[in-house]
Amino acid sequence: MTRLVVEQPGALALVEDLGRPGFARLGVAASGALDRSALALANRLVGNPDGAAALELLVGGFRARFDGGGWFAVTGAWGSVRLDGRVIAPYTAARAREGSVLEVGLAERGIRYLLAVRGGFDVPPVLGSRSRDTLAGIGPEPVRAGDVLEIGAEPAASVPVVDVDVAFPPPASTVTLALRPGPRADWFTDAARQALFDAEWRISEQADRIGARLVGPALERRQQGELPSEATVPGSIQVAGGGQPTILLADRPVTGGYPVIAIVAPGSLDAVAQLRPGQAVRFRHA
Incomplete structure (x- = not known):
């Protein structure tokens, strides 16, 4: 073996x-x-x-x-x-x-x-x-x-002579991620929802398999108070009390108590996995 x-x-x-x-x-x-x-x-x-x-x-x-x-x-x-x-x-x-x-x-x-x-x-x-x-x-x-x-047993399929994909390295410059509206987008001001797309964000040093915190403008809430814990999905962008968003990833808690302003579209999640601390991120509507 x-x-x-x-x-x-x-x-x-x-x-x-x-x-x-x-x-x-x-x-x-x-x-x-x-x-x-x-x-x-x-x-x-x-x-x-x-x-x-x-x-x-x-x-x-x-x-x-x-x-x-x-x-x-x-x-x-x-x-x-x-x-x-x-x-x-x-x-x-x-x-x-x-x-x-x-x-x-x-x-x-x-x-x-x-x-x-x-x-x-x-x-x-x-x-x-x-x-x-x-x-x-x-x-x-x-x-x-x-x-x-x-290492497990040999699979039935052979090693392909040529793969159909063209290999490109992950980008070193600004990465643009597609976003869908989050379930609590209405908890934020119009200015905050616009800032999410207008600002250039940076990946902070606080980034791991649980989530990646973003550095940028504080996103202001329209609605204050506590939010009962509710389900999260990979790509949920939670915003803590200080206004800084975090992209939740594969090892996230399955429920959370911070409002989710937006969700990274599934097609953009792999790109998040390759972002380095300090790298620039922008968002677009999915």
Whole structure:
């Protein structure tokens, strides 16, 4: 059986798949890879089903050794990927030999790599998913140096000769995200709702898998007072009492007590996963 022996996990390495939807009533978020399209692409490059478990690598700085050969692919963030010191082209499948060492350098564009191996990482599922939920603390523990990750059986599909997608690095400049109206947009003044679209926002240092706080003008409420806790979805933009918005992500609480002014459209959520602290963000109507 092929295994991956982790020598250096980098800032944060998590096993993630497409998540565990359907458990919000139990207080469990779907979780899963933040950049779902990068996960699907990495899996497709090695012939896996789209939802096979992969590693989500924050920033990079990852090194591991293959115990047994196998195919792998790295997508998402854009940076140096080397196998036994040889540079691997971005967003391509490559074959490792017994004892090959894979090194994923610090990301130059974007912030989260997705590393897929042919067969997927075979870790025990929790509630039907192999994803780590960093808020609830369920699913596989974060990967540590010395961990040995088992790799599953070969899938039926072969490794494709050519993939249909053209690979582009995540943008380093301003990213524009599509928004839909939130359920509590009427809690905010007309000026605040306009400012959401007129202002240029920045991703703060307070950004993780739970949510990404934005830095910009304070969004003024029209309606004050407490809001009973209500359901949230990925992409909900909650606005706390100080007027600063936060985009809730995959590991968010499934309910929240701050009003949601808008919701990032599903087609823009993968872009949020690759935003770096300090990067500029603008919004448009979906």
